[in-house]
Amino acid sequence: MRHILVFAKTPYAKTPYDQWLAGSGIVPVIVTAREYAQGYSHLPHVHAFDAYDTNQLVEKTALRLAREFAVEAVFARAEADVVRAAQLRALLGLPGQHTASALAFRDKVVMKDHLAGGPVDVPAYRRLDSAYTALDFVAEHGYPVVIKPVSESGSLGAAIIRDEAELDAYLASPWRGTSEIEVFVPGQMYHVDGLVAGGEVVFVHPFRYLNDCLSFRNNDWVANLPLTREDPLYDRLVKAARAVLAELPTPPQTAFHAEFWITPDDRLLFCEIASRTGGGMISAMVRHAFGIDLDKEWLYAECGLPSTLGTSEYRPAGALCIPPRNGVLEQLPTATAEQPGCVREVMLTGSVGQEFHGGVKSGLFLAGYVVDGDSEEDVAANLEHVAGWFSDNSRWRPAESCGGTA
Known part of the structure; x- marks a missing residue:
């Protein structure tokens, strides 16, 4: 019997991995968020976690399971799992996306560093590591600007800053960690x-x-x-x-x-x-x-x-x-x-x-x-x-x- 490890941060109805793999001789070993566990409960190997996105026991368990079942591949379709899956593949020497590639598709600044000066235009941007960087960027490019986390999806945490008062409000709020600042693009x-x-x-x-x-x-x-x-x-x-x-x-x-x-x-x-x-x-x-x-x-x-x-x-x-x-x-x-x-x-x-x-x-x-x-x-x-x-x-x-x- 062959096995793959699946980081399954989706409801079973959307990703019925066992049905997709039926007849292939491959069995999915599921690591999932607590809220989706019931849907996968009929499968033989299901491990569920609270606070799935940030719980590092997910990584520990995934490594143990990957070794225990000698998995041939690691599959992950959710943004939260892109890097953790890549790191696991690299650690075990498995094929697929490894860490440098995952970061290029996950970290918006690394991504744009690859693309800047290439065939597709990229708006002016900078990694935002402090208020000084924001002030310097605005002085150079003016308003409006967009500030967003470097590695979130779905526009989560994105803020459009149109003037100094909005920038002041942003800077007065709790620090959100490393972000990206870029010029606002209309259209x-x-x-x-x-x-x-x-x-x-x-x-x-x-x-x-x-x-x-x-x-x-x-x-x-x-x-x-x-x-x-x-x-x-x-x-x-x-x-x-x-x-x-x-x-x-x-x-x-x-x-x-x-x-x-x-x-x-x-x-x-x-x-x-x-x-x-x-x-x-x-x-x-x-x-x-x-x-x-x-x-x-x-x-x-x-x-x-x-x-x-x-x-x-x-x-x-x-x-x-x-x-x-x-x-x-x-x-x-x-x-x-x-x-x-x-x-x-x-x-x-x-x-x-x-x-x-x-x-x-x-x-x-x-x-x-x-x-x-x-x-x-x-x-x-x-x-x-x-x-x-x-x-x-x-x-x-x-x-x-x-x-x-x-």
């Missing part, structure tokens, strides 16, 4: 998602955001919509993503999620890239639109299994993520209203009676939907319709009125 954000297998890009496609990555700050929805091949930005974005992958120490097998801006004066600028599948409902949308399960194909590539990539016909589809509001959720629309016919997949991450404190990051959501339509324009309209339907048929009450936390 529309796009993302390019794909898969590298055997050192070759075997799937790549660009998408645009409806609303934007910071919509969760206002407890507003964000959606993703594929570009058509006829879109004038299609080739530019694909070429930019390929160029970025060529400049970085890209591992031979990886999914990727890259983000770019197109400015009002039609410049293309790099934002960031991750060596993983996109968050939210992006993987589910790709599966419906292209017939490709990026997570499963990536796993197969890591395990040396034959690809099941086909040439299925493209069907227009989009992804919608709706963050929670502030308060206690009293009613979900599933119990009160008929679901719009354009919905193809639903993922709910909360339940009635639960207290929420608004949006946390762009990839986390209360309700996720995959929506289809006859064309991209039709899908865009349907995404707006489903977002409105959800809002009209869900109900909230202030947390203070409930007498406690659900």
Whole structure:
């Protein structure tokens, strides 16, 4: 029997590793967060942890299990696991992404150091290690600027600083550790998602955001919509993503999620890239639109299994993520209203009676939907319709009125 170690920071319904590996002779050894453990409980080797992202017993247990089962590969699809998985591979001499590559895809400053001066424009940036650096950068480049952690995902912790008063407020808040400061880039954000297998890009496609990555700050929805091949930005974005992958120490097998801006004066600028599948409902949308399960194909590539990539016909589809509001959720629309016919997949991450404190990051959501339509324009309209339907048929009450936390 062959084994692989899987850092599984996802619900089982999203990543049924045993089903994907059925018939391959490979058994997954699961290391997961406590909240996902129940879903994997039918598997023979499952180890769950509280405070998963920062609990270093995760690393200790993973090393012990990797040695005990003589694992052939290590698989990790969550941002929090990229570096810990790479370090484990390096320690055990296993194939796949090692630490220098993981850091280049995880640390935004290391990433841009690789890309600066290359074929894709990068906004002015600097590692922010003290208030003096922020002051010096603003003196050189002016406002507005963006300050964000070097290694978070989903726009978590990002702050747009528009003037000195906002900078003062930022500097007066508790120190967040090493961050990055960069010039603010106006414009529309796009993302390019794909898969590298055997050192070759075997799937790549660009998408645009409806609303934007910071919509969760206002407890507003964000959606993703594929570009058509006829879109004038299609080739530019694909070429930019390929160029970025060529400049970085890209591992031979990886999914990727890259983000770019197109400015009002039609410049293309790099934002960031991750060596993983996109968050939210992006993987589910790709599966419906292209017939490709990026997570499963990536796993197969890591395990040396034959690809099941086909040439299925493209069907227009989009992804919608709706963050929670502030308060206690009293009613979900599933119990009160008929679901719009354009919905193809639903993922709910909360339940009635639960207290929420608004949006946390762009990839986390209360309700996720995959929506289809006859064309991209039709899908865009349907995404707006489903977002409105959800809002009209869900109900909230202030947390203070409930007498406690659900």
